[in-house]
Amino acid sequence: MANMVLEAPRPGYTGYVEQEHHHDYGGDTVFGFWIYILSDCVLFATLFAVFAVLQSNFAGTIQAKDLFELDYVLAETALLLASSFTFGLAVLSANKKSMAGLVAWLGITFALGAGFLYMEINEFIHFTHEGAAAWSSGAWSAFYGLIGTHGLHVFAGMLWMLVLFGLLFREGLSDNNIVRLMCLSLFWHFLDIIWICVFSFVYLMGVL
Amino acid sequence: MFTDNGHSPGGAAHGSLPEYLLGLSLSVILTAIPFAVVMSGALGETLSIVLILLCAIGQVMVQLIFFLHMNTSSAQIWNSVSGVFVLLLVIILIVGSLWIMQHLNHNMLMGH
Numbered sequence: 001m002a003n004m005v006l007e008a009p010r011p012g013y014t015g016y017v018e019q020e021h022h023h024d025y026g027g028d029t030v031f032g033f034w035i036y037i038l039s040d041c042v043l044f045a046t047l048f049a050v051f052a053v054l055q056s057n058f059a060g061t062i063q064a065k066d067l068f069e070l071d072y073v074l075a076e077t078a079l080l081l082a083s084s085f086t087f088g089l090a091v092l093s094a095n096k097k098s099m100a101g102l103v104a105w106l107g108i109t110f111a112l113g114a115g116f117l118y119m120e121i122n123e124f125i126h127f128t129h130e131g132a133a134a135w136s137s138g139a140w141s142a143f144y145g146l147i148g149t150h151g152l153h154v155f156a157g158m159l160w161m162l163v164l165f166g167l168l169f170r171e172g173l174s175d176n177n178i179v180r181l182m183c184l185s186l187f188w189h190f191l192d193i194i195w196i197c198v199f200s201f202v203y204l205m206g207v208l
Numbered sequence: 209m210f211t212d213n214g215h216s217p218g219g220a221a222h223g224s225l226p227e228y229l230l231g232l233s234l235s236v237i238l239t240a241i242p243f244a245v246v247m248s249g250a251l252g253e254t255l256s257i258v259l260i261l262l263c264a265i266g267q268v269m270v271q272l273i274f275f276l277h278m279n280t281s282s283a284q285i286w287n288s289v290s291g292v293f294v295l296l297l298v299i300i301l302i303v304g305s306l307w308i309m310q311h312l313n314h315n316m317l318m319g320h
Contacts, residue, residue, distance in 0.1 A: 034287055038294040045298040049305035070247050074239075081235055088228040088275060189275040193268055200264035204246045208253050
């Protein structure tokens with residue numbers, strides 16, 4: 001015991017024992033948000049189930065396989081996957097306490113998300129002109145219900161980013177802002193995971 | 209607020225650049241395979257569906273591990289347990305819906 005070598009505490013070490021000395025408010029918030037994400041999974045599962053049941057009920061309207069363009073979907077997928085990666089880089093910047101890096105990567109993530117949303121809305125307009133509107137048939141209603149809900153989530157994530165920009169400029173890298181960033185990070189990666197299911201089950205299997 | 213073991217609130221781990229790069233590379237590969245298979249039409253329908261399913265499951269796992277940093281550590285046990293519970297709910301929802309609707313179709317369309 002006597003000759004045990006103690007390491008010097010790392011910079012910023014406060015000596016707090018996490019679980020004993022203060023309430024881990026941020027941890028509860030992120031865990032609570034995780035529970036919300038899981039409830040959102042149930043929402044999307046319902047929409048996927050509806051789509052699976054209705055997907056061949058075109059009722060004489062134009063069929064999905066005549067309308068889907070896979071290279072367009074591939075571009076959408078690339079944008080969303082890239083945005084998920086750049087959000088990861090934003091979180092890494094925040095961990096390194098780099099405000100400039102965080103704002104830059106979050107800005108790029110926002111731009112990629114905006115690109116994705118632009119392409120999706122463009123696609124909806126194109127489909128509607130081709131005779132596949134949300135009110136055309138059961139299959140198309142299910143399609144717009146599912147993809148539209150995902151798009152709305154992406155839009156909500158982008159609004160959240162704008163609010164977070166404001167808070168970052170006001171408070172800097174405060175503990176509260178880090179918790180907000182972690183929650184948004186869960187949300188954004190979750191949206192990319194939902195999109196994997198969308199392009200696999202809706203688009204790829206839709207054209208087979 | 210933050211513990212010393214590289215975890216941020218709620219047991220979510222921080223991740224590192226190599227981890228994100230590996231996750232991105234695997235995701236790109238697992239996206240490229242099903243798109244290439246369907247766009248080229250090289251494989252039959254059944255084989256294509258199997259491949260799409262495998263790649264989708266693989267990519268979801270990759271993103272859960274490398275982007276959402278899920279693991280089985282004790283700090284994360286409640287995240288993982290709740291996740292597994294919801295996975296069960298999702299399977300019941302989707303498989304159950306399809307099962308019921310298929311039976312309904314079968315019974316309604318008798319004689320057609």
